[in-house]
Amino acid sequence: MSLFLATSRSEKSEAGLSVLKQTESYIDSLNNNPLLFTALKKLVNDTTATQKLDSEGMKVLSTLLIDCKNNGMDLPEKSQDKVQRLIKQVGVEGAAFVKESVVPVRISLEDCPEALLSLTEKNDSVILNDWCGHVPSDSIREEAYLAYHKHNTKQEENLHRLLNRRQQLATTTGYSNFAERTLQGSMAGSPDTVKDFLSELHTQLRPVAREEFYEIEKFKFHGSKFWYNRGHQAVSECVVFPWDVHYTVGEMRKLWIKQETKSPLRPE
Secondary structure, X not given: OHHHHHOOHHHHHHHHHHHHHHHHHHHHHHHOOHHHHHHHHHHHOOHHHHOOOOHHHHHHHHHHHHHHHHOOOOOOHHHHHHHHHHHHHHHHHHHHHHHHHOOOEEEEXXXXXXXXXXXXXXXXXXXXXXXXXXXXXXXXXXXXXXXXXXXXXXXXXXXXXXXXXXXXXHHHOOOOOHHHHHHOOOOOOOHHHHHHHHHHHHHHHHHHHHHHHHHHHHHHHOOOOOEEEEOOEEEEOOOOOHHHHHHHHHHHHHHHHHHHHHOOOOOO
């Protein structure tokens, strides 16, 4: 224990990644072991043997068979090679998509909206690591939000490649789509189950979300009429824009904490 506490955070991180890679390598070796796959198929067809397994044992057996199938072990050797290539390509393209999604947005001074000039770095550009949802200025939040969520052609291409490769992997391993392959053997079971769950969740949460959004509107405008200039057009109504929500909720939280601190019921 003392050795663990004396280890630096970076060393712990590296050790964790090392263990993760070793675990993934071990699982891959199991999922791609033809002798194991043959033995599993023989076992699942042996009624006498399976009757001796409890529910957990049957679950493990079923999961192993599904993992082997997802790796193409039930396909001809040439198709197995194709599945392995596709699995690697899905991993590479998935990593590329994730990497691009966390790259800061850089805006040159020529293209930078006036409201964001105060964020200039190195006198040549503005770099947005997020969409400035915490900044009090409405104009900065708006321009940062729009810039941060601007259409990214490169990321769209990454996504299309990833989706196409996933679909190829799914159809090659005998599924109609990647979601079906991913959910096979899971608690959800199928994409339809997930869709039904999300639909029910939407039905149940929508009234709650409406009520909470109403509280945000009340806090932001305090019942007064709000004029928001947008170019040459003015909107004479209380509007909470997407770039307002994070900041307004933060202000509500600060007020709540302040009130709680002053509460006479709070012990000294």
